[in-house]
Amino acid sequence: MTAKLTNAQIAWRAAQDIPDGAYVNLGIGFPEMVAKFKPDGREVIYHTENGILDFGEAPPAGEEDWDLINAGKKAVTLNPGAAFFHHADSFAMVRGGHLDVAILGAYEVAETGDLANWSTGPGSVPAVGGAMDLVHGAKRVAVITDHVTKKGEPKLVKSCSLPLTGVGCVTTVYTSLAVIDIVDRRFLLREKLPSMSVEELQAVTGAELVVGDTVADLIVPEV
Amino acid sequence: MTAKLTNAQIAWRAAQDIPDGAYVNLGIGFPEMVAKFKPDGREVIYHTENGILDFGEAPPAGEEDWDLINAGKKAVTLNPGAAFFHHADSFAMVRGGHLDVAILGAYEVAETGDLANWSTGPGSVPAVGGAMDLVHGAKRVAVITDHVTKKGEPKLVKSCSLPLTGVGCVTTVYTSLAVIDIVDRRFLLREKLPSMSVEELQAVTGAELVVGDTVADLIVPEV
């Protein structure tokens, strides 16, 4: 396989599609990285499930207030205009469709928009957190992920084999190789690495890639 | 018929049964009078549907703040320790069973505890307000009322003829002639005016009065 985007580059690409003024929830872990790449001049207001709107970057080490954390239990700061609220109000924002974008990680995404990102199956301690709410709340539910597993198997599939987080919920997938929208229960290829052919990309994708009139080059700076 | 209690005396009697520390909602109109007769030394916290806990008496004329009103749209004041909240939280208090006592007026009360107090039937503009919520929320739902209508007909009946406010909800009725608990879908006579016999009281009551071992005298001061 040819070169692929780093996680930082995937996060950068996802960040470019967040519109000015958007209310955004970034999932725990990798998705949090998207905040670093907000384009200059855009205002993005970040929501965290545990009851803050408009939080900012992590404070310097040693200056943490452990009552001011995000959903990943990491210390954050506040931007001017921040607000606190309780968990029911927080998930009213989520479930009520008030977030513009949620960005989540994935184990698998199906061409139907089904997402599996919470459980690798029996044998471990199950933990779902807010993911099942987020996938049904935001106007856009984007996934950022490597295009394949560590073993090289497709993460974009016809149907998920792992326990589902949500049915028909994902709208866009930003991978290490491509940007793919889910339209009418199909993977619609929007952008791909210029170094790869459509055939090469199809070979590492577990369901058909629909190619429209134009497929743009996925070009990401070193970040 | 012999002497009967005035409205103020009915309100006085109902006020005596409100325990110290109770959270209480008084319906619009006649029930509001109950607040005047709170026994000295008892603390009662009043709730109003439109989002205030622990409001106090009316302000002097000319000093009203029309953003500080009760459910009857009358100006009120605040006690120290008051709180404001929105309507959903206000009715969470009601519906969630957090009020100790609600006191309402009535057109009719049935021996089953059914209450009719919101509509006199077709032809007028229907208006229900918060009554249907209050009857299912408070731990005790008390009614204060004249024992009979202006035409002399019983207001305590076997079953209500007017549109219901709630089914099986009333626990006690304070009338101009008696205090009656509703127990096991029967009117249980607790107190009556000493000047009346049980038979006289039964004659103006539309369902059987169950008389227990003791019926106390209903004695109320001039107020």
Add this chain to the structure above:
Amino acid sequence: MSKISPSVEDAVSGIQDGMVVMIGGFGGAGAPIELIHALIDRYKATGSPGSLTVVNNNAGNGAVGIAAMIYAGMVAKMVCSFPRSSDPKAFTEKYLAGEIELELVPQGTLAERIRAGGAGIPAFYTPTSYGTQVAEGKPVAEFEGRHYVQERWLKADVALIKAEVADSKGNLTYHKAARNFSPLMATAAKTTIVQARQLVDPGGIDPEHVITPGIFVDRIVEVSDPKQEEALLREETK
């Protein structure tokens, strides 16, 4: 991405014929008089927006606010709990003449339906109204031996809200019991339009004291000396 409108006329300019409009306030407390009258002025000048469905606890009092909307003929339907007031003539006359529709909703159910609309809860069960006329035709269910009525969410195209302080990101506080339905309605409308007595920069409201977070607010207009409906009515009848 400024949410600030230059005028009440501009703030309400997107409201169209047939829309569902939630209007904050309980009686006169919280009634956004200036937004309402900007809408009435436009209707009188242009004939639009008409055929509105208005959601409010009441159905107007005297001849200002919602009563003035009804008199102007803009309102096809009221959704409310208590269409009575000290002077309910505007609604009563049209209602008895069959010229305005009424959906009567118990007050707590009205509040909860609006909250549900904002919170993405399409239906819920409440003990309120079980066994009454108001529950006729609604599904019922039994939970732990008690009966409940299924109620549906209530959403709107627009909410008109009166706030005390707003920051430019849309965070709001209210004034005393003028809060009432407004924080709920702000969540349940596609577009939430706010008149605020005072407009401040972000950070001007303590994050602990925000009642309506800015995510629920689309447009803000400063009305620094707002009229109070009850005070206007008392002037009228003097």
Add this chain to the structure above:
Amino acid sequence: MSKISPSVEDAVSGIQDGMVVMIGGFGGAGAPIELIHALIDRYKATGSPGSLTVVNNNAGNGAVGIAAMIYAGMVAKMVCSFPRSSDPKAFTEKYLAGEIELELVPQGTLAERIRAGGAGIPAFYTPTSYGTQVAEGKPVAEFEGRHYVQERWLKADVALIKAEVADSKGNLTYHKAARNFSPLMATAAKTTIVQARQLVDPGGIDPEHVITPGIFVDRIVEVSDPKQEEALLREETK
């Protein structure tokens, strides 16, 4: 009718074997450490209260707070959304050994179920978890072409809450994101027990700034220098 308890020991004295106990906090923010440890101390001294069902977003971290309850053997069941943490050993070991039961609830559904318990709403519909393992066995319904899962209210015998300021009538404020589930849990428990960093007279909290009105609070104990769970954990692992 004072709601003030003289000590944390007194405040938690009514909690009995087998009760359902809601505990505020999200991770360490809002965890009522002193109330929890008063309960653990009593269990270690007397063997009671045991067999508790604990409701919290998480299932403990390290060896303090809920993790310490689990290590002590007081907890029969956890109801939570995310039983993982930076050091989840206490729960994980017992869970994999089959010694503790888990009811896994999506976070927003957990919040809404608790709110419903406090608000007298026995059941509601949510899109969350539709079509997933978590929804298995639950009723589903379709509204306007979309599928929803019916969820039931969640109530408790006791809630343990950490507040910032309390007045003697029980009105509460919280500290930043330590608010999280606490205002909901305070409404959903038969008895709500609060540790507050500062206790003030009625009137000491502006009525506009009250987050939990006193009607939801039964007992208050002042803990003027409360421990912060995350800070304790970082001490532990230094």
